[in-house]
Amino acid sequence: MVGSRLADLSSRLSGRQWRSLDELADTPEFQAWVEDEFPERASLLTLDRRKFFQVMGASLALAGLTGCRFLPQRRAVPFVQAVEDLVPGKPRYYATAVVLAGIGTGVLARSNDGRPTKLEGNPLHPGSLGATDAITQATLLDLYDPDRTRNVLRNGAISTWDAFLADVRATLASQRAARGAGVRILTGAITSPTLADQIQRLLDAYPEARWYQWEAVNRDNVRAGTEQAFGRPLNPVYSFDTANVVLTLDADPLDQMPGHVRYARDIMSGRVVRPDARSMNRLYAVESVLSNMGATADHRLPVRPREVGTIAVAIARRLGLDVPGVTISDAQSRWVDACVADLKANKGQCVVVVGDHQPPALHALAARMNEELGAVGSAVSYTEPLYPNWHDALGGLSELTDDMDADKVRLLIMLGVNPVYDAPADVPFGKALKKVGCAVHLGLRKNETSELSRWHVPEAHSLEAWGDCRAYDGTASVIQPIIRPLFGGKSAIELIASLAGRPRDGYQIVREHWRSALGTADFDRRWRRAIHDGLIEGTEFPTVSVRVQSPDRSLRGLSEAIAPGRSAGLEVAFAPDPTIWDGRFASNGWLQELPKPITRLTWDNAALIAPSTAQAASVADGDLVELQLRGRTVVAPAKVQPGQPKDLVTLHLGYGRSQAGAIGSLVGFSAGALRTRDAMWFTSGISLRRTGRRYTFAKTEHHHAIRDGKINGTQGRDIVRVMPFAEMEADEQDANHAASHEPAHGGEHPSLYPRDEHAYDGHRWGMSIDLSLCTGCNACVIACQAENNIPVVGKEQVLRGREMHWIRIDRYYEGDPDDPTVHHQPVLCMHCENAPCEPVCPVAATVHSHEGLNQMVYNRCVGTRYCSNNCPYKVRRFNFLNYANHHDVPIKQLLQNPNVTVRGRGVMEKCTFCVQRINAARIEAKKQGRPVRDGEVVTACQAACPPQAIVFGDIADPNSAVSRAKRESRDYSLLDDLNTRPRLTYLAKLTNKHPQLEKSA
DSSP, X not given: OHXXXXXXXXXXXXXXXXXXXXXXXXXXXXXXXXXXXXXXXXXXXXXXXXXHHHHHHHTSOOOOOOOOOOOOOOOOOOOSSOOTTOOTTOOEEEEEEEEETTEEEEEEEEEETTEEEEEEEOTTSTTTTTXXXXXXXXXHHHHTOTTSOOSOEETTEEOOHHHHHHHHHHXXXXXXXXXXXXXXXXXXXXXXXXXXXXXXXXXXXXXXXXXXXXXXXXOHHHHHHHHHHHSSOOEEEEOGGGOXXXXXXXXXXXXXXXXXXXXXXXXXXXXXXXXTBOOOOEEEEEESSOOHHHHHXXXXXXXXXXXXXXXXXXXXXXTTOOOOOOOOOHHHHHHHHHHHHHHHHTTTSEXXXXXXXXXXXXXXXXXXXXXXXXXXXXXXXXXXXXXXXXXXXXXXXXXXXXXXXXXXXXXEEEESOOHHHHSOTTSOHHHHHTTOSEEEEEESSOOTTGGGSSEEEEBOOTTTSOEEEEOTTSOEEEEOOSSOOTTOOBOHHHHHHHHTTOOOOHHHHHHXXXXXXXXXXXXXXXXXXXXXXXXXXXXXXXXXXXXXXXXXXHTTTTGGGSOOSOOSSEEEEEEOBTTTBTTXXXXXXXXXXXXXXXXXXXXXXXXXXXXXXXXXXXXXXXXXXXXXXXTEEEEEEEEEOTTOOTTEEEEESSOOXXXXXXXXXXXXXXXXXXXXXXXXXXXXXXXXXXXXXXXXXXXXXXXXXXXXXXXXXXXXXXXXXXXXXXXXXXOHHHHHTTTSOOOSBTTBOOOSSOTXXXXXXXXXXXXXXXXXXXXXXXXXXXXXXXXXXXXXXXXXXXXXXXXXXXXXXXXXXXXOTTSOEEEEXXXXXXXXXXXXXXXXXXXXXXXXXXXXXXXXOGGGOOOOOHHHHTOTXXXXXXXXXXXXOOTTSHHHHTTSOTTSOOOOTTOEEOOOSSHHHHHHHHHHHHHTTSOOOXXXXXXXXXXXXXXXXXXXXXXTSTTSHHHHHHTSTTEEOTTGGGOOOOSEEEEOEEEOOOHHHHHHO
């Protein structure tokens, strides 16, 4: 399509918002998705039964095509003795933390009758402030993964913990004379003070032993860049809430940087426009991969990765720094001039941020620019490193591999890592590992590395074990277990203590470490407070006062970071996957089925190329292409991605796993097969060749599509309303309603529905979503899935449009396909006053509640699907199969929220506005003899949202937050012309473009 029709699309772009190039071209495929909500209704006959059972059995352990919705009878066995302080049916909350690549995010774990069922953000934790991200929410599913290892394994056969200890201790004893010269420890990036102390004690006993840290998505360049700038490695900490102007250079602080949940709150707080807050920050993004930050930015400049350095140097030179001159295009020069003017006008209230994968010289240059702009001490500060033993991760892994290959390693202890899979392609870790006499692997489940290790020890999940970690700013948290280890796993802390001959319970180890660190004075009180609050008071790292070194040192290597003109041929960029990261979440069904924020792919990765590049190469979506780089070859499906820089192929890591359980094995292709030590993040010289074969993506960008009504430039519906901030300031009322199709009769549409059909004498629940604040991060989608027992259905069902998420985030493009503006819009049940679904149900399974909720009565539903066909918002989900039948694998039943009905085959479901939370708040208020307070009912999506884009409450209360939001002039209803009178409304998206760039655009 792209190769032949891209030139014809320009006539369709004027004022048009579109979800895909197929929609823009109005292809038959897209028309089928719009016109028929169930375009694959007959496809059940071609269902791959084996794949269905794999997904249902492993990810959600479903029983299959039973056809019967009745649950089997089971006995309920009471406690012989009542558990102290446990009230049956009443959840308890425990403060703990979830760790990704060493960085902890504070959470409150909800426990229902002793089993964790939901993770909420910890409002006291600086890295959370009460919010979470999608990956943090989904770690709960890993706890109940049936593919987790259940036994200690020796060479793949079941063994015992005692046998493991005897073997490894004997190997350690044999190394005592050599002072541990043959002992190596390999961990991921860790910030745990207790684990670091345990490892250091082992190293003290074996002084010649070595400890390495490896992450496929590492911060080597940040470490080297700060060392180049300041003479020692430091940890940059940003205060985006103080910045009026933010410039990111291939960085995504909204979704990928350490502390991104907090950073999303801080950045978007500058875009909250209320009657009492009339200011808005401005965001600039220079990037090589369209990210959530680029989609949110007011101005985005798509360039290839090596050109990021060129643009950075151009900006630095205009700021007055003594850097080499560079040549950029006229359009880039205008962009840079506007950005620099903003930075200079906001000295002391602006900041420059560089992505972790850009070379060290750019990090050093950014440090100089921030110092020049007065950002140091306000929008950015520096602390000591978060990671103990913070060294070159890539260099360390290469050194370890060489030692193994040279037969210098007798004992290798690997904690939670998978280097056989994620090491660079020219680091033969797997081959070298076979030469190690005693290789130990600790992990949640078997993987590529454990397959080549003598010993594999099941790891305790973070919700099963004691531990600790640090947040992005150094704040320490105690990780406490919510449930006993389901499979008898051991934590890394317990494993190291046992190998060192001091086996103890994790609680004792962690508590003794902090007693030593904090002192004995008043320790018991501080310890109890730390357990209760989820953080240890006063442990955040203090800022250090530093100055950038002389230019001859801080600018070393800058010339190599500048692109030497536009090279011929293609470049390749590697990036962590937005959902499964570096592959560690490949067996997590929630994350595999979660549509990626930009591409909307599920269950796959792809080779992303720009529309113009696709046209030149005659490549279309789904074409299998052969990618060759320095003698290495990968076959990958191509996806034509709007916003992708020209002549760049982007490959996401984490797929192509061979040992990732029933869910993650053999899904996608391994981008790491092309990744080498000298090209960890990007390089040139890749070639692309069509193979003539095709591949089918399970992408959701066409699913549940709503036509905007704009045909050949005519006026249509405003699906996502966008307005300039300056225009709102000038004339707020006119700007909001410029093209809103205002009803004609007294402010209301004429209607066949009876006026005031529903009478309310109590609460009237409603929601408002501010599109200016939504970053498309998907936290709300996974939070809703976890809260409401929403099943995973598998790739084949997604291909048929049968994904079950109650919230979808529609992503729209606007403008030039090579450089479009991006908008995100969460869409869920609108809970309409004039609900089209209600009158068409023949059995009254969907009804209006006395508080205005559009409710589903599951045991009445007979599956006619009339309600779904009549819903203009396409937010209802039908259980075509028995997706949520967990009866054959009891462990999966532990995951379910007991306050939400589990739906069976043939039943329709949808968003309920978390009615179970409404009821809980009502019961608590009634017990205390008071009304429900504003803000007391917090829906799952609202609680998870980092930028607080969602407001929920009682619209019958004129002083409630949701009522105030709905009185704003930006408030509008989706598909208002249908007169459904939805309870969910939106605040139009505001943009804050630089006048010079807005005029040129």
